[in-house]
Amino acid sequence: xxxxxxxxxxxxxxxxxxxxxxxxxxxxxxxxxxxxxxxxxxxxxxxxxxxxxxxxxxxxxxxxxxxxxxxxxxxxxxxxxxxxxxxxxxxxxxxxxxxxxxxxxxxxxxxxxxxxxxxxxxxxxxxxxxxxxxxxxxxxxxxxxxxxxxxxxxxxxxxxxxxxxxxxxxxxxxxxxxxxxxxxxxxxxxxxxxxxxxxxxxxxxxxxxxxxxxxxxxxxxxxxxxxxxxxxxxxxxxxxxxxxxxxxxxxxxxxxxxxxxxxxxxxxxxxxxxxxxxxxxxxxxxxxxxxxxxxxxxxxxxxxxxxxxxxxxxxxxxxxxxxxxxxxxxxxxxxxxxxxxxxxxxxxxxxxxxxxxxxxxxxxxxxxxxxxxxxxxxxxxxxxxxxxxxxxxxxxxxxxxxxxxxxxxxxxxxxxxxxxxxxxxxxxxxxxxxxxxxxxxxxxxxxxxxxxxxxxxxxxxxxxxxxxxxxxxxxxxxxxxxxxxxxxxxxxxxxxxxxxxxxxxxxxxxxxxxxxxxxxxxxxxxxxxxxxxx
Numbered sequence: 001x002x003x004x005x006x007x008x009x010x011x012x013x014x015x016x017x018x019x020x021x022x023x024x025x026x027x028x029x030x031x032x033x034x035x036x037x038x039x040x041x042x043x044x045x046x047x048x049x050x051x052x053x054x055x056x057x058x059x060x061x062x063x064x065x066x067x068x069x070x071x072x073x074x075x076x077x078x079x080x081x082x083x084x085x086x087x088x089x090x091x092x093x094x095x096x097x098x099x100x101x102x103x104x105x106x107x108x109x110x111x112x113x114x115x116x117x118x119x120x121x122x123x124x125x126x127x128x129x130x131x132x133x134x135x136x137x138x139x140x141x142x143x144x145x146x147x148x149x150x151x152x153x154x155x156x157x158x159x160x161x162x163x164x165x166x167x168x169x170x171x172x173x174x175x176x177x178x179x180x181x182x183x184x185x186x187x188x189x190x191x192x193x194x195x196x197x198x199x200x201x202x203x204x205x206x207x208x209x210x211x212x213x214x215x216x217x218x219x220x221x222x223x224x225x226x227x228x229x230x231x232x233x234x235x236x237x238x239x240x241x242x243x244x245x246x247x248x249x250x251x252x253x254x255x256x257x258x259x260x261x262x263x264x265x266x267x268x269x270x271x272x273x274x275x276x277x278x279x280x281x282x283x284x285x286x287x288x289x290x291x292x293x294x295x296x297x298x299x300x301x302x303x304x305x306x307x308x309x310x311x312x313x314x315x316x317x318x319x320x321x322x323x324x325x326x327x328x329x330x331x332x333x334x335x336x337x338x339x340x341x342x343x344x345x346x347x348x349x350x351x352x353x354x355x356x357x358x359x360x361x362x363x364x365x366x367x368x369x370x371x372x373x374x375x376x377x378x379x380x381x382x383x384x385x386x387x388x389x390x391x392x393x394x395x396x397x398x399x400x401x402x403x404x405x406x407x408x409x410x411x412x413x414x415x416x417x418x419x420x421x422x423x424x425x426x427x428x429x430x431x432x433x434x435x436x437x438x439x440x441x442x443x444x445x446x447x448x449x450x451x452x453x454x455x456x457x458x459x460x461x462x463x464x465x466x467x468x469x470x471x472x473x474x475x476x477x478x479x480x481x482x483x484x485x486x487x488x489x490x491x492x493x494x495x496x497x498x499x500x501x502x503x504x505x506x507x508x509x510x511x512x513x514x515x516x517x518x519x520x521x522x523x524x525x526x527x528x529x530x531x532x533x534x
Contacts, residue, residue, distance in 0.1 A: 150499025159491025167205030222255025253278035279320025299356035339381030378402030399426035444482035
């Protein structure tokens with residue numbers, strides 16, 4: 001009979017005299033190797049037994065009584081034979097097989113271990129409810145005390161460090177104000193958002209920044225004074241390693257953009273490109289004495305810009321056309337787009353050979369690069385961005401003081417789409433590095449109502465959802481505080497950094513809606529371009 005509390009089976013009551021039938025004896029022990037684990041799942045799941053396991057104990061009894069409890073089906077002899085056949089293992093053959101494949105398996109494991117295919121990939125074990133989440137709010141209190149603004153942001157080559165430049169894009173005595181370049185390593189433990197890892201004092205406002213594309217410690221900056229400076233952020237004592245100085249080649253207006261270019265003639269070296277409202281686009285090479293020397297250059301002169309019905313403002317003469325922004329084609333590295341103060345976007349080429357009619361002196365001949373002028377904005381163009389995805393049409397975006405974003409094809413002068421995002425300025429526009437149909441824009445104006453006015457929005461557009469309105473509007477700052485700059489992180493593609501007039505950099509985490517490319521998204525972009533063109 002069973003003990004209901006312990007679940008054990010104990011000897012039945014008084015045993016009847018069995019001497020006539022049985023005699024006491026001792027049997028030798030048997031050592032049976034357990035193969036229960038290997039077959040348990042298959043047999044038990046197939047039979048779907050409803051009762052829990054029944055434990056039994058024998059206590060030196062000559063005989064005991066047991067019974068089956070609520071088993072729906074008895075095990076047949078055929079099933080028992082199948083069970084024994086399933087659990088038989090030929091260990092000799094198994095060992096031989098493992099020895100044969102050992103080298104191949106180890107080779108493949110080593111290949112997988114060295115693979116970088118999943119670098120930066122993180123499994124998301126939770127549902128992402130928020131489309132955009134603010135991860136970090138970064139600032140340098142000393143710069144904010146001087147009412148300095150974030151003029152530019154840049155991610156380093158690893159995607160773990162974000163840098164910002166402080167300066168002034170509105171009124172003030174720009175030429176004499178001290179400013180700063182600050183960096184934060186977001187992967188560092190104990191990150192202090194109000195205490196940058198590095199602070200570089202700069203005697204003039206820093207208008208733009210660009211980390212080196214492959215050397216994580218190098219960062220270039222363009223100054224209000226017209227100079228270019230390159231800092232090595234691994235050197236905390238004296239981080240300046242190259243600079244242009246003030247020479248006849250130096251820009252005479254503020255530098256509004258810097259880009260690193262590969263130096264095809266000198267191996268692994270890079271060259272630095274700068275653009276300025278003095279109308280010049282200059283390419284600099286590094287010298288061993290710490291100087292940046294002019295290697296080649298271009299000049300935008302009104303007289304040499306291709307004639308177009310859209311260029312009525314550009315009359316004859318040699319007036320320089322102020323350049324505010326630049327973006328290279330991702331498919332032809334000789335082709336680039338510039339935005340200018342006159343409201344135009346211009347297609348240019350580094351292969352241009354015509355000399356520029358530029359009045360200023362220069363140590364190298366300056367060439368006229370403009371090839372095509374596009375339909376203008378209603379004011380100066382502040383930012384241009386070439387698409388990294390569409391080879392056939394070569395799309396690019398532009399934005400400016402008219403509050404519009406234009407989507408252009410390099411094949412025609414008229415915009416494919418014109419989007420009115422703001423009644424005030426748009427300062428920056430960037431294509432997503434991973435989603436062909438997504439781009440971001442930084443605005444000087446947000447959404448207002450009678451209770452409160454949010455100024456300083458970051459707009460995220462997804463043409464998959466709509467070609468006329470943003471998918472989401474991010475409230476970067478409250479009050480009359482424009483967002484001046486933004487950059488996607490090409491290594492950690494879920495991150496977007498934006499800097500504003502309060503001196504704050506916010507790092508936003510984007511949901512998978514904005515970072516995972518759809519299966520036919522490239523086709524959709526091509527279809528969108530062709531539909532509008534037709």
